[in-house]
């Protein structure tokens with residue numbers, strides 16, 4: 356399989372470039388009978404689309420999705436679901452100057468080494484515009500998980516540069532352009548982004564994603580562990596440089612008595628594991644954190660080389676996110692939902708008939 360697909364039973368294949376005609380995906384393996392229409396998908400795309408605030412790229416795309424196949428009389432048929440979004444606001448001339456140049460920290464240099472050719476218009480396929488299709492596919496996974504299993508997958512911006520959130524109020528997340536769950540931090544984030552925009556620079560960020568209501572037992576014991584597949588799915592998002600599950604790297608400084616999540620008949624006493632033990636869901640919240648690097652395309656000049664190896668000074672034009680993390684929450688939610696959906700189908704396939712007497716202490 357090429358690198359354009361993800362998943363084993365619930366599979367997502369995307370196609371398209373940022374400045375091409377359209378982006379699309381094929382979602383295969385969705386069970387039949389799920390009520391699905393374009394509005395179900397659009398609502399998620401509208402959370403990710405560019406140009407919605409002064410703190411993101413000013414490219415204006417409606418990201419209007421069309422369902423091409425796999426749905427009949429309002430319900431999924433079990434056959435491949437084809438989805439399409441047309442690109443409408445490409446401004447390819449902005450990229451003429453980097454045709455033969457490599458932007459430091461973007462994918463230009465490595466794409467040329469791999470393919471010997473690159474669509475330099477807006478980064479081509481390396482542009483995070485591709486993530487629109489992951490959000491569209493994730494909307495289907497989210498809907499199934501929510502309506503059939505009662506699983507909720509949601510996320511928030513947990514840190515923007517030096518500004519870390521201190522409280523999580525889920526109701527606040529849709530109330531500001533940052534997906535920030537701590538209302539008291541929003542003015543600070545606005546001021547920080549305004550100063551950053553003036554400087555012409557970019558900044559990194561951290562996102563947290565949580566799945567609630569996941570039944571215990573999803574995952575595999577080795578190789579395709581649920582945590583490994585989550586790390587794969589989340590790390591496959593552009594600009595992600597780190598993924599932590601549960602306590603993540605902070606477990607390095609924890610003692611066993613502190614880290615272990617003790618069990619009682621009424622539930623676990625903590626969740627340092629992030630809802631996964633031995634590669635298999637425990638029934639607790641599944642918690643992941645993502646570190647996203649600062650945007651590489653900058654109007655500030657930087658040293659690089661051209662395709663002939665000559666030293667140059669590169670300045671990127673075009674419309675760019677000053678902090679890519681600001682739009683990453685819906686993408687991270689989508690990837691978590693796709694991984695969980697895939698493992699749900701795999702678990703059903705192998706273990707549908709398993710009978711045991713173990714109580715589910717997370718559902719009491």
Ligand SMILES: Cc1cc2nc3c(=O)[nH]c(=O)nc-3n(C[C@H](O)[C@H](O)[C@H](O)COP(=O)(O)O)c2cc1C
Nearest residue numbers: 461462481482483593594595651652675676679682
């Ligand atoms: C939501 C989102 C928006 C992004 N917007 C931009 C952007 O406007 N300009 C840019 O240079 N990179 C942007 N990126 C990052 C690039 O897509 C990414 O750096 C590039 O694909 C190189 O891959 P890597 O950073 O994963 O190594 C964005 C990433 C995400 C997740």
Ligand SMILES: C=C(O[C@@H]1CC(C(=O)O)=C[C@@H](OP(=O)(O)O)[C@H]1O)C(=O)O
Nearest residue numbers: 373405412414477478482483484673674
């Ligand atoms: C268009 C979107 O974001 C783009 C992500 C991106 C990049 O390099 O990742 C670069 C910019 O656009 P272009 O591909 O035209 O250079 C962003 O505007 C989008 O998310 O829909």
